[in-house]
Amino acid sequence: TQLLEQSPQFLSIQEGENLTVYCNSSSVFSSLQWYRQEPGEGPVLLVTVVTGGEVKKLKRLTFQFGDARKDSSLHITAAQPGDTGLYLCAGEDNYGQNFVFGPGTRLSVLP
C-alpha cells in the first residue's frame, strides 16, 4: 500500500511570512498533485508534477518534486489570508488507476 505523510499537520502564521509544507512517502509515484481545500468545498487542483526534480511556480507558490519521486514540497512566499485552507498532496498509484491522498496540512494565515 502506498502511503503519503504530510507535515506539519497544522500551521498558523502571520500574513507576510514564508512557509514550506512537506509530503513524504517511502513509495515512488508516477506523478504527484497538490490541492487546496476550503471548508465545505471539494479539493481544487493547484499543480501536477511528473518529473523527478521538477520545480513549478504558481505566483507565490513553488512546488518541487523530489529527485526520487517519493517526496514533494510546497513553499509559499509572503503568505496572505486567502492562502488559508487544507493543502493536500496526492500521488498517482503505480497502476495509474487512482490517486492516494495524504492527510493534509491545515494552514491558517492571520491578518
Added chain:
Amino acid sequence: GAGVSQSPRYKVAKRGQDVALRCDPISGHVSLFWYQQALGQGPEFLTYFQNEAQLDKSGLPSDRFFAERPEGSVSTLKIQRTQQEDSAVYLCASSAKQQGTDTQYFGPGTRLTVL
C-alpha cells in the same frame, strides 16, 4: 452547471437506514471517482468508473457500499444499513479522459452524519 454537483449536501441518517448520494459530473467527462473524507483526514479512494463501467471498487469498505453509473453520466453511491463509522464527507470527482495525470474536478461533497 459548469462544475460537479452533489446532492444532498447534508444527510443525517439513523443507524441502520439506507442512504443514496448523487453525483452529477461535468458533462462529457469519461471518468468518475468517489472518495470518503473523514474529519481531519485526506480523501480516501472508494471506487472509479470509466463511462458506465466500474473498473475499480477496491476502496469500498464493505459490501454495504454500492455505486452505479448506469448511463455513464450521473452516479449514485448507496450505503445500506448505515453505521456510525460511515459518518464522513463523500466526495465525487470527474475527469475528461481515462485516468492518468488528467485533472480531477471535485464536487462540494455530501456530509453524512449517522446517529
